[in-house]
Amino acid sequence: MPNKLSRITPMRFECAVCGRCCTSITEGDTISLYEDDIFRIATFLGMPIEVYITKFTKVYQYEFRYGGSSTFQKRIVLPTETGCPHLSGKQCSIHPVMPFQCKASPFIIQFSESRAALERFLSICKGIARGSKVSVASAISRLNEHKALEAAFIDSIADPKSFIHKLLQLKSVTKTFVVDYDFTVNNSVISLLFKSLKGGK
Numbered sequence: 001m002p003n004k005l006s007r008i009t010p011m012r013f014e015c016a017v018c019g020r021c022c023t024s025i026t027e028g029d030t031i032s033l034y035e036d037d038i039f040r041i042a043t044f045l046g047m048p049i050e051v052y053i054t055k056f057t058k059v060y061q062y063e064f065r066y067g068g069s070s071t072f073q074k075r076i077v078l079p080t081e082t083g084c085p086h087l088s089g090k091q092c093s094i095h096p097v098m099p100f101q102c103k104a105s106p107f108i109i110q111f112s113e114s115r116a117a118l119e120r121f122l123s124i125c126k127g128i129a130r131g132s133k134v135s136v137a138s139a140i141s142r143l144n145e146h147k148a149l150e151a152a153f154i155d156s157i158a159d160p161k162s163f164i165h166k167l168l169q170l171k172s173v174t175k176t177f178v179v180d181y182d183f184t185v186n187n188s189v190i191s192l193l194f195k196s197l198k199g200g201k
Contacts, residue, residue, distance in 0.1 A: 011134055012128075013130065014131025023084070031080060031084060031101050034149055035164045037100055038052065038167065040097040043097075044096065045094070053171065054170065057076050057079075059077070059174065060075055060177060061073070061176045062075060062178075062179055063178045076164075106118075106121055107142035108146050
């Protein structure tokens with residue numbers, strides 16, 4: 001039986017450089033940083049990692065609810081409630097080394113797990129139906145890359161000897177958020193995105 005995603009018309013998506021996704025419309029929507037993100041950005045800015053963490057980031061704790069179960073995770077984040085600290089006007093001041101979450105959006109697991117998060121994105125993004133076509137295969141590839149990165153991150157924060165675990169000890173948790181997931185981690189986001197964006201005509 002053919003994959004139903006293969007019958008979806010390719011959408012068009014291209015960042016409009018409007019800066020809207022760099023500012024949260026809901027408290028708790030942030031840019032999570034992975035270890036490689038932190039290395040790249042700190043190097044780009046020419047500062048020690050510990051200094052970068054102290055100056056630009058915060059540590060939030062999230063309770064991720066899946067049906068009747070919950071998991072708790074600390075995250076090093078770029079707070080975006082009043083705009084990402086690297087946002088200059090509408091431009092990203094670290095664009096060449098932007099975090100993975102920014103580079104891969106909208107094909108990220110936050111949108112595959114939370115319909116509410118996806119709908120918030122759709123309500124603000126100006127890149128919809130712009131630019132070149134994005135194939136379903138390309139979208140799934142980006143999503144799977146993020147899933148693999150996330151799995152590695154979860155393993156790392158559980159290891160007291162890991163670098164990311166040590167970085168999380170540099171700052172205290174300043175906020176706690178509850179995130180209710182209504183999707184399982186799968187490719188359903190691709191179908192919903194392509195249906196919603198109606199690109200590729």
